[in-house]
Amino acid sequence: MIVTMIRLGWTTLKRDRVALFLTFLMPVIFFSIFAAIFGNLGGGGGEGTELKPLVVIAADEDGTEVSTNLIQAIAAQEALEVSVEKPGEEGAPSPGPWTRDEAYAEVRRGRATAAVVVPAGFAEQYGNFAQGGATVEVIYDASNPMARFTVSGLLQAAAFQAAPSVLMEKGFDALDDFGGGGLTPEQSEAITSFKSMIDLEQSQGTGTGGGGGAGAGIGLVTVQETAAHDDSEDGEGGFSMVAYYAAGIGVMFLLFSMTGAAGTLLDDQESGTLERLLSSNLTMTQLLGSRWLFFSLVGVTQVVVMFVWGALVFGLDLFTAKRLAGFGVMALATGFAAAAFGILLATLCQSRAQLSGLSTIVILIMSALGGSMVPRFVMPAFMDTFAKFTFNGWALDGFLKVFWYDDPEATLVEALVDLAPQAGFLALCCVVFLWVSRRLARRWERA
Amino acid sequence: MTDTPALRVEGAEKQFGETHALAGASLSLGRREWLALLGPNGAGKTTLVRSVADRVRLDAGRLELFGQALDGSEAADEARNRLGVIPQEIALYPTLTAAENLRLWGELSGAERDELGRRIEWALEWTGLEDRRRDRVETFSGGMKRRLNIACGVMNEPEVILLDEPTVGVDPQSRERIWEMLGELRSQGAALLLTTHQLDEAQQVADRIVIIDHGRDIANGTFPELVQQTIGAGRRVRLEMQAPVAPPAGFDLKGSVLEGSIDDVADELPTLLQRISLSGGRILDVEIEAPSLQAVFLHLTGRELRE
Numbered sequence: 139m140i141v142t143m144i145r146l147g148w149t150t151l152k153r154d155r156v157a158l159f160l161t162f163l164m165p166v167i168f169f170s171i172f173a174a175i176f177g178n179l180g181g182g183g184g185e186g187t188e189l190k191p192l193v194v195i196a197a198d199e200d201g202t203e204v205s206t207n208l209i210q211a212i213a214a215q216e217a218l219e220v221s222v223e224k225p226g227e228e229g230a231p232s233p234g235p236w237t238r239d240e241a242y243a244e245v246r247r248g249r250a251t252a253a254v255v256v257p258a259g260f261a262e263q264y265g266n267f268a269q270g271g272a273t274v275e276v277i278y279d280a281s282n283p284m285a286r287f288t289v290s291g292l293l294q295a296a297a298f299q300a301a302p303s304v305l306m307e308k309g310f311d312a313l314d315d316f317g318g319g320g321l322t323p324e325q326s327e328a329i330t331s332f333k334s335m336i337d338l339e340q341s342q343g344t345g346t347g348g349g350g351g352a353g354a355g356i357g358l359v360t361v362q363e364t365a366a367h368d369d370s371e372d373g374e375g376g377f378s379m380v381a382y383y384a385a386g387i388g389v390m391f392l393l394f395s396m397t398g399a400a401g402t403l404l405d406d407q408e409s410g411t412l413e414r415l416l417s418s419n420l421t422m423t424q425l426l427g428s429r430w431l432f433f434s435l436v437g438v439t440q441v442v443v444m445f446v447w448g449a450l451v452f453g454l455d456l457f458t459a460k461r462l463a464g465f466g467v468m469a470l471a472t473g474f475a476a477a478a479f480g481i482l483l484a485t486l487c488q489s490r491a492q493l494s495g496l497s498t499i500v501i502l503i504m505s506a507l508g509g510s511m512v513p514r515f516v517m518p519a520f521m522d523t524f525a526k527f528t529f530n531g532w533a534l535d536g537f538l539k540v541f542w543y544d545d546p547e548a549t550l551v552e553a554l555v556d557l558a559p560q561a562g563f564l565a566l567c568c569v570v571f572l573w574v575s576r577r578l579a580r581r582w583e584r585a
Numbered sequence: 586m587t588d589t590p591a592l593r594v595e596g597a598e599k600q601f602g603e604t605h606a607l608a609g610a611s612l613s614l615g616r617r618e619w620l621a622l623l624g625p626n627g628a629g630k631t632t633l634v635r636s637v638a639d640r641v642r643l644d645a646g647r648l649e650l651f652g653q654a655l656d657g658s659e660a661a662d663e664a665r666n667r668l669g670v671i672p673q674e675i676a677l678y679p680t681l682t683a684a685e686n687l688r689l690w691g692e693l694s695g696a697e698r699d700e701l702g703r704r705i706e707w708a709l710e711w712t713g714l715e716d717r718r719r720d721r722v723e724t725f726s727g728g729m730k731r732r733l734n735i736a737c738g739v740m741n742e743p744e745v746i747l748l749d750e751p752t753v754g755v756d757p758q759s760r761e762r763i764w765e766m767l768g769e770l771r772s773q774g775a776a777l778l779l780t781t782h783q784l785d786e787a788q789q790v791a792d793r794i795v796i797i798d799h800g801r802d803i804a805n806g807t808f809p810e811l812v813q814q815t816i817g818a819g820r821r822v823r824l825e826m827q828a829p830v831a832p833p834a835g836f837d838l839k840g841s842v843l844e845g846s847i848d849d850v851a852d853e854l855p856t857l858l859q860r861i862s863l864s865g866g867r868i869l870d871v872e873i874e875a876p877s878l879q880a881v882f883l884h885l886t887g888r889e890l891r892e
Contacts, residue, residue, distance in 0.1 A: 418693035
């Protein structure tokens with residue numbers, strides 16, 4: 139009896155391809171995705187699995203040899219992709235180095251993850267421990283908490299490499315000033331000789347000072363950290379992730395609810411109401427169109443509820459004209475496209491059970507790759523590329539533009555135009571999904 | 586003009602892959618007529634009905650509704666507003682109430698908006714569901730759902746109704762109620778094309794019967810006409826004997842049972858019984874069977890209806 143029942147279970151399972159996929163392949167796929175995302179954080183991973191370099195803007199307002207050396211040392215860090223000068227128009231020379239305000243704006247708009255600003259007078263204060271040392275400002279994008287600490291840490295390392303001879307000279311000057319009897323002529327001569335060696339090594343690029351392990355705690359320079367978004371009340375980016383997760387979780391559940399709703403097409407087919415609907419004056423185009431419109435309205439409402447809740451409970455800054463307008467555009471684009479996506483999956487499937495299986499697989503994979511589950515900045519570069527092929531990736535980018543990377547100086551129209559790539563892509567998805575759905579739905583039309 | 590049939594199907598052909606679902610089927614449904622369409626499973630009944638309901642596009646042949654060709658034209662769409670389709674499945678939305686379902690299907694079938702309220706009231710009364718109008722359909726019994734299902738198909742007051750298996754899975758009491766309801770439609774002048782597996786019902790309610798097999802109509806007429814055309818009007822007589830006897834002319838002996846056919850029971854049966862008795866045979870039992878649609882069907886198709 140037991141063997142018979144086991145045989146029944148196995149036969150049933152092996153004939154259900156979706157169940158087989160969910161049972162054996164889906165866990166492996168998910169494991170692989172998350173292993174690819176997080177595997178490199180522990181130092182593992184092979185070729186191409188390294189984190190993408192952080193884009194950092196360097197604004198040198200000091201313009202001295204020491205500040206130039208510091209920026210060069212920062213640029214030499216493999217984990218950073220440093221921009222020192224503004225990019226020129228196509229083929230034209232650069233209009234010049236970045237200013238502090240320009241660097242701030244670039245981080246604010248999400249074009250750079252952080253900016254390092256070396257203020258005027260930096261060289262004078264560099265190594266002057268008696269007066270507290272030099273200060274460097276790091277402007278960071280708080281939506282990427284890794285960036286802040288990575289840049290600050292690497293900055294300290296670079297500070298050691300910037301001008302070790304200056305450091306030593308100022309150190310011994312301090313010793314001379316506060317040490318009581320000062321240095322003997324022989325000691326001063328030895329120091330001068332050693333300093334020449336260090337200068338020579340540095341000019342030949344063979345310096346050994348500093349290292350990747352030097353952290354901000356050593357405090358060779360004082361790092362003044364500035365969040366590029368003033369809506370982070372606690373200054374720690376505490377609210378920054380609310381927008382991210384409202385969008386990430388919101389889009390993922392929107393896709394689930396839309397495919398669930400679109401399953402009513404299959405319910406209609408299975409119950410015979412579809413046959414009856416199509417025997418009436420209703421055409422297939424009208425049927426799909428009306429369903430899509432209704433699902434879209436539900437989807438947009440779902441997104442609105444999510445963000446209004448985020449605003450009321452978690453302090454998400456929604457209620458400004460520009461943000462409301464941008465949010466409106468993204469909510470409509472996402473809702474329309476998600477509804478079309480649901481209808482596409484429903485028309486692809488033969489039954490409600492098949493739709494449940496397929497939608498679970500597709501949505502979870504898209505959500506993992508697109509950043510709904512794990513922020514994309516922790517992903518390796520190649521994984522980030524995959525996100526460009528997911529619905530979630532584009533929707534998230536759009537919502538983050540509204541809530542995070544918006545330009546405070548931009549007009550309402552400019553802010554909306556800035557959303558054109560994301561909203562446009564989602565609108566295109568919507569059209570393509572509906573067109574394919576209509577073709578697939580021919581099987582339900584007249585035989 | 587009044588001679589124009591309500592529905593005419595001529596030489597309908599439809600092929601699905603290698604299967605010829607329809608291979609030249611024809612039928613005609615007169616105004617106010619009730620026509621039963623019978624055939625074994627796979628004979629082409631459903632395809633024929635679906636083609637009239639615009640759910641199957643014929644490869645060849647012609648469909649007409651009140652003389653208007655159902656050819657996909659605007660006039661054909663207009664003509665289809667005179668058609669009501671009642672599917673075999675309970676094609677209702679279970680989470681809607683009875684009144685909501687009636688309104689939905691009424692609007693979709695082109696019922697006049699001004700008339701819709703009145704029509705809903707009529708339908709609720711017609712189905713006996715007035716007191717359940719605000720209840721969700723999912724709470725209804727099978728018979729109630731079946732009645733509502735029929736009502737939703739006639740919300741546009743159709744002159745021709747396509748009715749597929751109206752009493753399948755229904756208890757005898759509900760079945761009777763359904764035929765009463767349909768009888769009211771008949772009195773209002775609706776023509777009805779009925780497909781059913783209930784031969785006794787078809788025999789009782791249909792004015793005319795069309796039998797279809799292998800995609801073509803193989804018999805068409807009233808029940809007496811079909812009987813006459815096939816098995817003859819004679820009664821089947823079965824005599825159980827105490828012991829085998831020599832069979833009279835026209836009768837066969839199977840064991841101790843004599844079987845045969847007589848045309849006139851009043852004249853021929855007494856003579857037959859007397860002849861057997863005189864020859865020394867002792868009759869234990871007599872069975873007389875009138876010709877049935879089932880026998881006609883079996884004769885024509887060589888199959889039981891449900892095969």
